[in-house]
Amino acid sequence: MKFFGLSLKENIFATFECVKQYDKVGYYTIKGSTMPISEFKDFYKRMSQEDKDQVLKIIYWLSVIGNEYGAMPDYFRPERNCHAVPPPIEITQQSIAMRLYCYLVDENIVVLFNGGLKTNNNPEKCPNVRQYFKKAQKWAINTRDLIIQRDKTRITNLDDLQIVYA
Amino acid sequence: MREDNIFDEAAKDMTLEHKFFVNFGFSFAKQIRYELSVHPHINTQKDLAIAMKKTESEISRMLTGLHNLTLDSISKLCFVFGKELILTDLMAQEKYNSTLATGNEGNMIFINITINQFIILPMRNNNDEYQETVTLQDLFDSMPILPSKELMLS
Numbered sequence: 001m002k003f004f005g006l007s008l009k010e011n012i013f014a015t016f017e018c019v020k021q022y023d024k025v026g027y028y029t030i031k032g033s034t035m036p037i038s039e040f041k042d043f044y045k046r047m048s049q050e051d052k053d054q055v056l057k058i059i060y061w062l063s064v065i066g067n068e069y070g071a072m073p074d075y076f077r078p079e080r081n082c083h084a085v086p087p088p089i090e091i092t093q094q095s096i097a098m099r100l101y102c103y104l105v106d107e108n109i110v111v112l113f114n115g116g117l118k119t120n121n122n123p124e125k126c127p128n129v130r131q132y133f134k135k136a137q138k139w140a141i142n143t144r145d146l147i148i149q150r151d152k153t154r155i156t157n158l159d160d161l162q163i164v165y166a
Numbered sequence: 167m168r169e170d171n172i173f174d175e176a177a178k179d180m181t182l183e184h185k186f187f188v189n190f191g192f193s194f195a196k197q198i199r200y201e202l203s204v205h206p207h208i209n210t211q212k213d214l215a216i217a218m219k220k221t222e223s224e225i226s227r228m229l230t231g232l233h234n235l236t237l238d239s240i241s242k243l244c245f246v247f248g249k250e251l252i253l254t255d256l257m258a259q260e261k262y263n264s265t266l267a268t269g270n271e272g273n274m275i276f277i278n279i280t281i282n283q284f285i286i287l288p289m290r291n292n293n294d295e296y297q298e299t300v301t302l303q304d305l306f307d308s309m310p311i312l313p314s315k316e317l318m319l320s
Contacts, residue, residue: 020173029170044172052179059176061188061232069192075230085232 014139014165016158019112022066026153029112030139032165040112043100050117054098058085062112070107079123079133082140084115099129101136103143108153111143139163192231194240194251199229201247208246217246 014030017038021027029040037045047055062085065071076083085100100115113136120126123133142163149157201208208214211229215222218239227233244251253261 017170018168019170021169027173038170041170041172044176053184056176056180056184057187057232059173060180060184061191063173063177064188064192064231074226075232077227077230 012165013162016111016155016161018155018158020063020066021153022063024068024070024108024153025062025066026109026150026155027062027066027112028109028155028158030163030165034165039114043112043114043116047098047116051098058098058100061085071104071110072107073104076102076104080137081144082113082136084136099123099132101132103136103140105143105148109148109150109155111139113139139165188232191233191235194235195229195231195233197251198243201243201249201251205247214246218242 012032012034014032014035016028017031019027019029019038019040027040029038031038035042044055044059065075069075073083076085079099079101082101082103085098085102097118098115099118101113103111103113105111114132115136116128116132118126118129123129126133146161146163147157148155148161155161198214202210202214208217211222211225214220215225218225220239220242228235228239240252250257
């Protein structure tokens with residue numbers, strides 16, 4: 001929007017979508033109103049082409065957490081304001097590792113964002129994950145400020161939830 | 167509520183190899199947590215990091231259950247805790263004179279608990295080559311012959 005010569009950026013919003021409901025964890029993701037697919041679906045589609053093996057391990061890992069353990073913070077990597085699913089391969093051994101950024105609302109609800117193959121110990125210096133890391137930080141803060149109502153692992157006010165996407 | 171089908175889609179491509187990797191990671195992480203809870207001196211991730219000459223973040227990663235532990239790291243853990251943390255099937259046979267999983271036929275799995283005691287357990291689903299984990303409860307529940315059951319329980 002142009003306003004007296006100044007360019008005012010309009011906010012684009014994102015809504016929350018359910019990815020999978022397990023006994024102990026409900027997994028959710030976000031979808032920008034201008035985006036054709038959700039963030040987690042984008043991660044799945046992109047990363048399946050890069051390294052499907054790691055993607056499948058991460059998804060199975062998420063399903064075990066969801067069925068048996070709950071989303072205890074110990075199982076996730078803290079990444080400033082958000083968390084990440086850790087790499088199955090030591091970064092020092094193979095110099096690549098997959099990161100899926102997410103936000104733990106608590107041990108029963110996890111919002112999955114996006115990620116990529118990390119090539120540098122500092123995510124802000126990694127060309128692959130920099131954008132997803134930065135967005136995840138912002139989305140995590142925005143999600144933290146929401147009032148999320150739930151029934152165990154299920155968010156009950158899903159339709160009311162939205163955050164600034166970009 | 168409609169769910170996205172990504173997890174189900176991925177599940178179709180998952181093999182036992184993926185499941186073994188993750189299940190083994192969780193089992194090992196659980197074992198390390200247990201050792202930390204009972205060891206006289208090494209009780210925290212920091213203690214363990216110092217004992218293993220690793221960083222705390224490396225220890226933290228080991229405890230996530232999604233970490234590719236090397237034989238070197240496993241050996242160090244065994245050394246630090248002063249015990250064997252991994253028991254292979256053959257090691258278990260030597261130690262307990264038993265075979266944990268011996269084979270499968272059709273959609274049934276044969277488990278040999280002790281000499282001359284064979285138990286048949288139904289497999290979880292027909293796609294799995296054999297059941298991934300068998301708990302003691304599974305075994306006891308599946309024992310149809312009372313004398314054997316009493317023998318095991320005694």
